[in-house]
Amino acid sequence: xxxxxxxxxxxxxxxxxxxxxxxxxxxxxxxxxxxxxxxxxxxxxxxxxxxxxxxxxxxxxxxxxxxxxxxxxxxxxxxxxxxxxxxxxxxxxxxxxxxxxxxxxxxxxxxxxxxxxxxxxxxxxxxxxxxxxxxxxxxxxxxxxxxxxxxxx
Numbered sequence: 001x002x003x004x005x006x007x008x009x010x011x012x013x014x015x016x017x018x019x020x021x022x023x024x025x026x027x028x029x030x031x032x033x034x035x036x037x038x039x040x041x042x043x044x045x046x047x048x049x050x051x052x053x054x055x056x057x058x059x060x061x062x063x064x065x066x067x068x069x070x071x072x073x074x075x076x077x078x079x080x081x082x083x084x085x086x087x088x089x090x091x092x093x094x095x096x097x098x099x100x101x102x103x104x105x106x107x108x109x110x111x112x113x114x115x116x117x118x119x120x121x122x123x124x125x126x127x128x129x130x131x132x133x134x135x136x137x138x139x140x141x142x143x144x145x146x147x148x149x150x151x152x153x
Contacts, residue, residue, distance in 0.1 A: 001030030
C-alpha cells in the first residue's frame with residue numbers, strides 16, 4: 001500500500017521504529033484485503049488537533065483516538081486513468097494513544113498500530129454501528145493484529 005505519514009502540527013515527531021511499524025501495518029492490511037495498489041494518508045497528531053477535527057466533521061466536542069475519512073464516501077471527483085485506489089485518510093492522536101495504552105496495560109506501539117488498523121478497516125468499508133458489524137470488525141481487527149504479530153500484552 002502506498003502510505004504517506006504526516007504530522008500535525010508539523011513540530012510533532014515519532015521515532016523511526018513507530019513510523020516503520022505504521023508503514024508495515026498498512027502494507028499487511030493492503031495484502032490481506034487486496035488493496036496493495038491503494039493509497040492512504042496517515043496523520044499523527046495531538047488531542048488538540050483531533051478534537052478540532054472531531055468537532056468540525058462529527059459535531060463531537062472532544063478529542064478522540066482515531067478518525068477515518070474515506071475517499072469513496074466523499075464528493076471528490078473520480079480520478080480517471082489511474083490504477084491507484086485512493087482509500088482516504090486516517091488521523092491518530094498520539095496523545096490519546098499513550099493514555100489508552102497505559103489504561104489498557106499494553107505498549108504505546110501496540111495501541112498506535114491497533115488504531116491504525118481500526119482506521120484502515122473503516123476505509124475498506126467496515127463499520128461498528130450495528131452489533132453484527134461491530135462483531136465482524138472486531139474479528140477483522142484481531143485477525144490483522146495476529147498477522148502483524150502484535151498481541152495484547
